[in-house]
Amino acid sequence: MKGTQTYRNHKLVNIFDKLGLIENFGTGMPRTFDAYKNEDRKPVFEATDNFFYVHYLI
Known part of the structure; x- marks a missing residue:
């Protein structure tokens, strides 16, 4: 999560980009923190082979 950017579904990323639903690639997690x-x-943030989870610590 330190500047590393990977996509599980490149076609989906390209579609979201063309629809204007992605502002900047690779900025979401740093902006969230x-x-x-x-x-x-x-x-x-937790990633498994099949899922990406976000939960909160209190």
């Missing part, structure tokens, strides 16, 4: 820097709850 930045948004929570002054909050008590922190997001936790």
Whole structure:
């Protein structure tokens, strides 16, 4: 999660980009951490072979 960017479905990423649903590739997680820097709850990201989870620590 330190600047590494991978896509599980490149075709889906290209479609979302063409529809204007992606602002900048690879910026979502850093922006999420930045948004929570002054909050008590922190997001936790977990990736498995099949899923990507986001949950919060209190």
